[in-house]
Amino acid sequence: MTNPQMTSPETTASAPESRDILIIGGGIAGCALALFLAKAGLPARVFEAYPDVRGIGGGLQIAPNGLAVLDQLGLADALAARGTACERSSFRDRHGRSLGGMANRRPGSPGRPAVMLARATLQELLHDTGIARGVRIEHGKRLAGFEDDGDGVTARFEDGTTARGALLVGADGLHSRVRRILLPDGPEPTYTGLTGTGGWTPRAAFAKAGLTDPGAMTLFFGAGAFIGCTLAERDEASGGMWWTSLARDRPLDARNRGEAAESIGLDQIIAAGDGWNPMVRQILGATTEMIAPVDIFDIASLPRWCQGRAVLVGDAAHAVAPHSGQGASMALEDAITLARLLRDGRPAEWPGRLAAFEHERRDRVERIVAFSRKIGALKRRGPFGTWLQNNLMRLFLSLRAPDFSWVQDHRIVW
Numbered sequence: 001m002t003n004p005q006m007t008s009p010e011t012t013a014s015a016p017e018s019r020d021i022l023i024i025g026g027g028i029a030g031c032a033l034a035l036f037l038a039k040a041g042l043p044a045r046v047f048e049a050y051p052d053v054r055g056i057g058g059g060l061q062i063a064p065n066g067l068a069v070l071d072q073l074g075l076a077d078a079l080a081a082r083g084t085a086c087e088r089s090s091f092r093d094r095h096g097r098s099l100g101g102m103a104n105r106r107p108g109s110p111g112r113p114a115v116m117l118a119r120a121t122l123q124e125l126l127h128d129t130g131i132a133r134g135v136r137i138e139h140g141k142r143l144a145g146f147e148d149d150g151d152g153v154t155a156r157f158e159d160g161t162t163a164r165g166a167l168l169v170g171a172d173g174l175h176s177r178v179r180r181i182l183l184p185d186g187p188e189p190t191y192t193g194l195t196g197t198g199g200w201t202p203r204a205a206f207a208k209a210g211l212t213d214p215g216a217m218t219l220f221f222g223a224g225a226f227i228g229c230t231l232a233e234r235d236e237a238s239g240g241m242w243w244t245s246l247a248r249d250r251p252l253d254a255r256n257r258g259e260a261a262e263s264i265g266l267d268q269i270i271a272a273g274d275g276w277n278p279m280v281r282q283i284l285g286a287t288t289e290m291i292a293p294v295d296i297f298d299i300a301s302l303p304r305w306c307q308g309r310a311v312l313v314g315d316a317a318h319a320v321a322p323h324s325g326q327g328a329s330m331a332l333e334d335a336i337t338l339a340r341l342l343r344d345g346r347p348a349e350w351p352g353r354l355a356a357f358e359h360e361r362r363d364r365v366e367r368i369v370a371f372s373r374k375i376g377a378l379k380r381r382g383p384f385g386t387w388l389q390n391n392l393m394r395l396f397l398s399l400r401a402p403d404f405s406w407v408q409d410h411r412i413v414w
């Protein structure tokens with residue numbers, strides 16, 4: 001019988017002079033980066049902690065700027081065909097009364113409208129396309145640590161294997177181990193005081209509830225409570241989606257997570273909105289599957305994103321709260337930017353290219369993290385704050401719609 005602890009490590013190591021780019025994490029940022037590196041003809045290996053990445057997460061938005069990145073991989077059409085284009089937002093108060101609406105983009109904005117879909121659809125498309133295009137993705141490889149000896153970097157995995165490469169990219173998400181190694185005294189992600197959850201419904205539930213515009217997301221603001229609803233996946237049986245964020249003093253910790261996940265049921269969500277209104281109750285009542293609660297964290301700013309031959313991308317570098325619908329799109333923008341900089345430099349220049357990447361991306365993503373935090377604050381107001389906010393919203397929307405073109409019209413040339 002083999003004792004796993006006595007087994008000599010399976011050798012995944014390459015020669016020290018390996019030009020491989022080691023990507024830790026096969027999520028949105030990791031898979032997209034690997035696809036762009038493949039497009040550039042650069043060798044990459046992706047190491048994903050979990051044996052499988054399918055079916056994970058709730059719904060999300062790919063914004064026009066994120067779709068423009070996917071277009072350069074030839075994937076935007078496939079995604080748009082799976083989700084629902086979202087052109088407008090409509091705002092309502094607790095009772096369901098309209099506060100106004102707005103187009104999500106300025107008239108004449110370039111590109112495609114945002115697409116709403118399941119996070120798993122995006123993840124699986126990137127992953128499966130990577131495999132089809134020859135990207136090496138290894139599952140069940142959880143990074144334990146890494147060493148940068150100046151000539152290259154060696155990644156060590158919890159299963160005892162190692163890998164050697166020219167660069168190591170931490171695409172390992174919000175609770176990134178790469179970040180903790182690069183910045184042992186660096187800031188931890190900040191809990192924003194909101195925990196998100198939601199559910200999937202049949203698409204037909206929306207029309208039954210009186211939400212008849214398929215290209216609009218509807219956002220209800222109650223006293224200290226919020227619910228968003230939109231059509232997402234094309235699947236008739238579960239293509240509708242609603243989401244909410246519940247104000248909490250502290251995140252669900254690992255110990256009470258399972259318990260809390262069960263206790264955040266429809267009754268609690270309806271009670272948080274003081275009963276809400278028939279539209280919301282109709283949508284929630286049609287829920288076919290709940291989305292597991294997720295504590296909403298963000299990372300406003302890190303002292304640095306890179307050192308030597310290692311760099312952070314995506315949520316590992318700059319987690320964005322979901323309220324702006326930009327987390328996945330920021331990860332996609334990172335992927336194309338880093339791959340382009342590496343493509344355009346000789347391997348000897350690559351460490352310098354990591355600093356150039358940070359320089360190119362930092363201001364934009366920090367601004368978007370701050371923007372997202374501000375939108376999140378709208379969902380945490382008490383009764384008076386919500387009343388005031390709703391009245392101001394009604395007034396502002398009737399005067400001039402806000403302009404988000406600085407977020408959505410951004411284009412990165414490959």
Ligand SMILES: Cc1cc2nc3c(=O)[nH]c(=O)nc-3n(C[C@H](O)[C@H](O)[C@H](O)COP(=O)(O)OP(=O)(O)OC[C@H]3O[C@@H](n4cnc5c(N)ncnc54)[C@H](O)[C@@H]3O)c2cc1C
Nearest residue numbers: 025027028029049060061143172173314315322326327328
């Ligand atoms: C409730 C919620 C709603 C959201 N809504 C939106 C939205 O509407 N629009 C939007 O654009 N974004 C949204 N987001 C954010 C979006 O999902 C992320 O910002 C985006 O997926 C970032 O991609 P990433 O690759 O950096 O991280 P992730 O997608 O989290 O991927 C990280 C990967 O690294 C792996 N990993 C972790 N540790 C290790 C390790 N030690 N070794 C190897 N692998 C490891 C993980 O298993 C994972 O596969 C939302 C997020 C939440 C929580």
